[in-house]
Amino acid sequence: MPTENDFLAFAVGGSANVTSQTAYAANTTLTQGGFQSGIANSADLNKVWRQSSIMSAVLAQFIVARTGSPAIDDGTTATLLANLELSSAAVNGDSTKTFSVAPATASTHAVQFGQATNTTSPLALATTAATVANQAVNLGQLAASLASSGYLKIPVISGGVTRIFILQWVRNITATANGSGQATISAAFPITFPNAVLSYSYTPDNEFSSVGAQRIAAQSPTTSGQNVNIDGVTASGPCAISGLIVGY
Structure with a gap:
């Protein structure tokens, strides 16, 4: 039985006496x-x-x-x-009981779902930076620089605290050895770690010379760079290092 509607249209019959x-x-x-x-x-x-x-x-x-x-x-x-x-x-779960809206063209307009999923739309749905495990990640939290020396940021939850894990790399940082075939190469990180360096690994590769170091020893890093000692290269010759550094 239809739900009651007491409000009835008046004079709607085909022969109703109504002015046109x-x-x-x-x-x-x-x-x-x-x-x-x-x-x-x-x-x-x-x-x-x-x-x-x-x-x-x-x-x-x-x-x-x-x-x-x-x-x-x-x-x-x-x-x-x-x-x-x-x-x-709108009634949740019932597609017949939802409103349709025109595409939004101003900040005060409702956004169509299609606009929210359209990556070319300037009005695509935006999210704030995620701070807990069940929130959507803002694409800006995944910032990266894909240069020869660059970095990648990844949001993580560690011990219930939101952190930005950062993977950085340096490639072919060069120097010139002294007369004994030794050098200290200063590797400046592409960006400064906000908190600390967690780990690092370097190789004494030189892309512009076939001569590689025999020994390598990294000094304690700062959040913005690290000195790496190498030994066993050609006296007064070129040398270089590449490496990966992780932190947050």
């Missing part, structure tokens, strides 16, 4: 000044009542369809108003 829309719209004396004293035309009255009754019937049916609650004509407004407010929200 063309004549009603042209009668600006009536539409602007309303009915005056004297005898009113019944067809004009029916037109006015039909227009208002149709809209009230449609609005009431909208409330019924959206909320599943009846629209009762009992002379009160509180329940109808409450259900109207409820009906303006």
Whole structure:
């Protein structure tokens, strides 16, 4: 049985005595000044009542369809108003009870779902930086520089605390050995670690020379760089290192 809607359209029968829309719209004396004293035309009255009754019937049916609650004509407004407010929200899980919106073109507009998933849209749905495990990661938290010496940032949760894990690499950092075939190469990290260096690994490779070091020893790093001692290269010759450094 359909949910009750007491608000019925008036004078909607095929032979209803109702002024035509063309004549009603042209009668600006009536539409602007309303009915005056004297005898009113019944067809004009029916037109006015039909227009208002149709809209009230449609609005009431909208409330019924959206909320599943009846629209009762009992002379009160509180329940109808409450259900109207409820009906303006989409019903979760029911695709027939959702609003459609035009594509957003300004910051005050609702965003279509299609815009939120369209990577070319400047209005694509944005998220703040994730701070707990069940939040979406902001793409900005995955910043990287894919240069020969570069870095990659990855958001992680460590001990319940949000951290940005950073993997950095340096490639072919060169120096010139002294007369004994020794050198200290200063490797500046592409970016400074905000907190600490966790680990590192270097190789004495020289991309521009076939001569490699025989021994390598890294000094304690700072958050922005590290000195690496090498030995066993050609006296006064070129030398170089490459390496990986991780931290947060």
